[in-house]
Amino acid sequence: xxxxxxxxxxxxxxxxxxxxLRCSPRSGDLSVYWYQQSLDQGLQFLIQYYNGEERxxxxxxxxxxxxxxxxxxxxxxxxxxxxxxxALYFCASSRGSGTGGTNEKLFFGSGTxxxxx
Amino acid sequence: xxxxxxxPQALSIQEGENATMNCxxxxxxxxxxxxxxxxGRGLVHLILIRSNERExxxxxxxxxxxxxxxxxxxxITASRAADTASYFCALNYGGSQGNLIFGKGxxxxxxx
Numbered sequence: 001x002x003x004x005x006x007x008x009x010x011x012x013x014x015x016x017x018x019x020x021l022r023c024s025p026r027s028g029d030l031s032v033y034w035y036q037q038s039l040d041q042g043l044q045f046l047i048q049y050y051n052g053e054e055r056x057x058x059x060x061x062x063x064x065x066x067x068x069x070x071x072x073x074x075x076x077x078x079x080x081x082x083x084x085x086x087a088l089y090f091c092a093s094s095r096g097s098g099t100g101g102t103n104e105k106l107f108f109g110s111g112t113x114x115x116x117x
Numbered sequence: 118x119x120x121x122x123x124x125p126q127a128l129s130i131q132e133g134e135n136a137t138m139n140c141x142x143x144x145x146x147x148x149x150x151x152x153x154x155x156x157g158r159g160l161v162h163l164i165l166i167r168s169n170e171r172e173x174x175x176x177x178x179x180x181x182x183x184x185x186x187x188x189x190x191x192x193i194t195a196s197r198a199a200d201t202a203s204y205f206c207a208l209n210y211g212g213s214q215g216n217l218i219f220g221k222g223x224x225x226x227x228x229x
Contacts, residue, residue: 002159033216043219056216098215103148103167106217108159
């Protein structure tokens with residue numbers, strides 16, 4: 001058990017809908033990262049938050065947004081869903097910001113499997 | 118691309134044999150990490166090697182890093198059926214970004 005909790009584990013929805021994925025980081029971790037894993041694209045970095053502020057942005061679509069709350073949990077909002085958004089969405093956490101040459105490893109949750117029908 | 122490239126894409130061996138996976142990259146890194154993923158599960162960190170290190174060991178795992186060739190290898194010795202999983206290299210470029218860029222992975226199958 002990594003200590004990172006993601007809910008829900010599975011989500012089935014229709015095109016055009018909006019969903020929210022939730023992540024609770026390990027106790028004491030200040031950074032949260034979101035990744036999308038699909039068969040064709042592999043594991044794609046979406047966005048990182050550190051202590052409530054956006055730290056780095058990757059291949060995140062404009063239809064997607066995220067935030068990190070004062071209690072450090074994070075939510076990833078996916079709207080106007082398309083078939084191609086079906087994927088496994090992972091949250092990971094780390095102790096610090098991971099910047100400035102620090103060497104940190106990530107702890108991953110078990111993921112949310114999103115199916116858009 | 119900032120992504121690492123793993124080679125081979127798939128590897129099938131017998132229990133007891135050694136498994137070697139490689140990762141190549143194009144731009145200087147801060148550190149390189151290896152992760153393991155069992156089918157459909159979350160990724161688990163295996164080992165981190167800093168850019169100024171050449172080799173690290175952890176149990177049956179050995180990781181090497183050659184920054185002049187921009188490549189790393191992961192060796193699993195005396196493999197077991199339980200080692201069957203996908204293995205990913207992840208690159209950290211330091212600076213203002215703490216995120217890791219993952220390759221597409223090597224799928225390892227260890228037959229009993």
